[in-house]
Amino acid sequence: MFVSCSDSSFLQSHWNHPIPELGTPPSHFSTLEKNLNPRACGTCHQNQFQNWEKSFHAKSASPGFLWQKEIFTQEEYKSCLNCHSPLAETKLEIDSNFQTPEIISSKSHNFPDGIDNPSILCASCHIRNQIRFGPPPRTNVTKIKTSGSMSHNSYVVKEEFESSEFCKSCHESKETGVRLSGKRLMEVYTEWERSPFAKQGIQCQNCHMPDREHSWKGIHDKTFVQNSLKPIWEVKEQNGQYQIQAELKNIGVGHNFPTYLVPKVYLRFYVIFKNKKLPILLEESVVGRVVNTDLTEEYLDTRIKPNESHKVRFNYEPKENLVSEMIWEIEVDPDEQYVRSFEEQLKTKATTLTTDAKKLLQESLSEKKNSRYILFTLNWKAPVSLPK
Structure with a gap:
């Protein structure tokens, strides 16, 4: 499923909230492939898992976020969940409003051992409708096997995974958001877009995910x-x-x-x-x-x-x-x-x-x-x- 292309509609659909439940895994998937717990992903993707585990993405549903459920309206908190806990299955762990039969069923199929951390998981960025997405492979595409023996049916290549625009959905306030002195509360993408870095083609991932490291280091480091x-x-x-x-x-x-x-x-x-x-x-x-x-x-x-x-x-x-x-x-x-x-x-x-x-x-x-x-x-x- 290697289709390396830049699709203008991909990001719009990929980050179209609320993200639908993941659904039932293909029957021919192994037990490991069906398990979307990050630890299961780490069986093969060890470096990514170890870096993610220490990152703030893995802490997006931390105590500092969870306690605020009591001071926000239901709609406000639901909006916060889009970035802090994007998947329907992880939202289910935080908000009872997501306890629908479809989401409960999807959680039981994809997280058979339960969800101990309802934050931003591997699947939050890489999986939609049981299809895996990711950046272009580092090795030559023609040398990669694309037969059914590939793990989880291989993955769909999207160049957007290496673009700053991929991060915009969660790191840029909406145009309709609060403005102070003419500026939105978050304008990371806009600030980058106006910078010399953007003109030089330096993306967010170049600094925050060097060598595709999943640590997203920032101001706390x-x-x-x-x-x-x-x-x-x-x-x-x-x-x-x-x-x-x-x-x-x-x-x-x-x-x-x-x-x-x-x-x-x-x-x-x-x-x-x-x-x-x-x-x-x-x-x-x-x-x-x-x-x-x-x-x-x-x-x-x-x-x-x-x-x-x-x-x-x-x-x-x-x-x-x-x-x-x-x-x-x-x-x-x-x-x-x-x-x-x-x-x-x-x-x-x-x-x-x-x-x-x-x-x-x-x-x-x-x-x-x-x-x-x-x-x-x-x-x-x-x-x-x-x-x-």
Whole structure:
């Protein structure tokens, strides 16, 4: 079933929500082929499974998402499920409204051992109507067997799997969505489309799925972020006054950094005096999109566009010239908006949430508070004064 082509209607039908139930597997499939649990897929696709298992795709139906079912309307939560739990069978595990005979039957056929993780699974992207879809094979198509002996009837090749447009369905707000200062809440695809990366043909998959790795690393991965940014700074001293010039450049992110309104990046500048051990904060600026918890008002947007920089310039004149060292520290808070919002929800809805929802909320809040990390620390040592 190798039909390598770019079909303009493929993505529209592939991500047409709600995605229909998977249905009954072909009778000639083996027991393993009929099982769509990611662990079963990992029997042959070991690397993909191991990377997926640690990814945020495998955590899309995490406590931070599940507790919100109690504060959304039925239609709002159903819309969220389209991306957080795309398959009808996984939605069934989360929302009783999907307990139809057809979906229950499909789940029993395709997940015989049950679904322990109703997140984004292998089948969420790769299977529709018992047909497997995937990117072009790395080896020559003519050398690949296409007989009935191929596992799960082989697969249909679609070039769209290597296109940024494949990711757009879940990583770009709808045109009819909320807008703040003229911008939708998520515009990852649009930001990329306007960037030099798009003009060079660099797709989302090139950075977030290198070598077809199924880990989708992003803002929570320190090394990944470090390789995408370049901090440059200079400290000059003249007549007891210090001039600090700093620049954080986006050298490898194909969209605004950070793209979502959730993360915040803090640039802090400290001074340490010779006669004191503790650093003193001189200047702080934030990189990110700052909005209120109701998502109705935007206060600030200092995100860095591809190949552009966030610059900080300031002068500092200490009362006594006993400066020993200056430090530039860059901290990433990947979940700042969630922390602020969840804390507010915990305070205002403490008496109305069920015990289970409150427990999930507290668990998620604790996890998100601990996701912060120091991205870079740069030091500038004051020149040693030689005796005359």
